[in-house]
Amino acid sequence: MINKIGILGLGRMGGMAARLLLANGQKVFAVDRKSTRWLLDEGGELVANPRELGEMTDFLIVLLAREEDVETAIFGADGLSEGVLKGLVVADMGTFGVNLKERVYESLTPAGALVLDTPISGTPDAMQTKQAVIMLSGDEDACDEIRPVLEVLAPKCPYVGPFGHGIKLKFVLNAMVTNHVLVTAEALNIGIASGLEPEQIIEAVTSSVATSTQFELRAPLMAARKWNPAPAPASLVEKDTRYIVEHADGLGVAAPVARLTRDYYAKVAEMGLLEGELSIIYEALQTDNIRKD
Numbered sequence: 001m002i003n004k005i006g007i008l009g010l011g012r013m014g015g016m017a018a019r020l021l022l023a024n025g026q027k028v029f030a031v032d033r034k035s036t037r038w039l040l041d042e043g044g045e046l047v048a049n050p051r052e053l054g055e056m057t058d059f060l061i062v063l064l065a066r067e068e069d070v071e072t073a074i075f076g077a078d079g080l081s082e083g084v085l086k087g088l089v090v091a092d093m094g095t096f097g098v099n100l101k102e103r104v105y106e107s108l109t110p111a112g113a114l115v116l117d118t119p120i121s122g123t124p125d126a127m128q129t130k131q132a133v134i135m136l137s138g139d140e141d142a143c144d145e146i147r148p149v150l151e152v153l154a155p156k157c158p159y160v161g162p163f164g165h166g167i168k169l170k171f172v173l174n175a176m177v178t179n180h181v182l183v184t185a186e187a188l189n190i191g192i193a194s195g196l197e198p199e200q201i202i203e204a205v206t207s208s209v210a211t212s213t214q215f216e217l218r219a220p221l222m223a224a225r226k227w228n229p230a231p232a233p234a235s236l237v238e239k240d241t242r243y244i245v246e247h248a249d250g251l252g253v254a255a256p257v258a259r260l261t262r263d264y265y266a267k268v269a270e271m272g273l274l275e276g277e278l279s280i281i282y283e284a285l286q287t288d289n290i291r292k293d
Contacts, residue, residue, distance in 0.1 A: 004029065005057060006056075006057035006061065008050055008062045008073055010030050011065050012123075012124050013093070017127065020153055022044060026152070028043075029056065031073075050074070050080040051079060053080070054113070055083045057088065059090075060089070081108055084112065089116065090115045093118050095170060095243065097243050101163075101167055105117075114139055116137065116166075118146075118166055120132055121133045124231065125231040132153065134150050135170060137167075171244045174244060178244075178261045180213075181279060182260060183215075184212070184222065186285060218277075218279035221279045227279070228276060228277065230276055233275050233276060234273065242266075244262070245258050264284045267284040271284060271287075
């Protein structure tokens with residue numbers, strides 16, 4: 001079935017989503033910006049503003065990267081919340097704090113939209129290779145309605161519960177990933193400082209019960225200091241680490257490792273290295289080494 005699908009946010013993730021949906025034969029629309037004109041060459045269409053985008057499409061995928069973009073596109077002049085959205089299914093796939101997600105829900109629901117919290121776990125490359133996962137939460141019937149569209153972007157789209165459960169589960173997954181990356185950097189840093197060869201460390205760990213997916217993916221990159229190309233840049237997870245700690249603080253639960261991970265990705269940002277592969281946290285960790293002569 002061919003649908004009219006709007007995408008709000010044509011960055012790395014939104015751009016990949018648009019290309020995959022167009023390749024699937026869907027009609028794809030986005031807001032006209034200098035940065036989105038490429039969509040016309042790919043067979044998509046552009047409209048004047050988010051309000052118009054919401055009023056003319058069957059489904060709307062929100063893949064905005066920054067809070068300020070959400071404020072403008074959803075709540076600003078000619079924003080999505082000013083539209084007549086009766087029956088529109090909105091899939092909010094961004095990673096933001098629970099409070100902002102709820103504001104979007106509360107703003108668009110009175111306009112007639114069925115707003116879902118559907119964060120994606122994975123990079124643009126993971127979407128392209130069918131390894132991403134989208135966690136559906138909210139009205140279950142609306143989730144079933146949009147699932148065939150989202151399965152073009154990710155073959156696994158499980159329903160995980162009421163609105164908000166998706167982003168909460170995403171926090172759990174991203175805490176596991178980013179914390180494991182920091183632990184990998186720490187282990188490699190200690191081993192190399194001890195006089196061990198990086199290849200020796202990697203071989204020993206990967207053949208033992210100490211290994212992990214993140215170690216196997218990122219220890220070789222750290223050992224080679226290969227930060228580019230960066231299909232998963234640190235910029236994709238730096239803000240997520242802040243949201244994870246904020247969420248834990250709001251719950252009143254301890255999150256000591258997540259707190260350290262947040263701080264080291266903040267250091268990556270201070271060093272101007274956010275466009276490097278997320279394993280570049282190794283560089284930030286090494287700045288705290290104390291030289292022993």
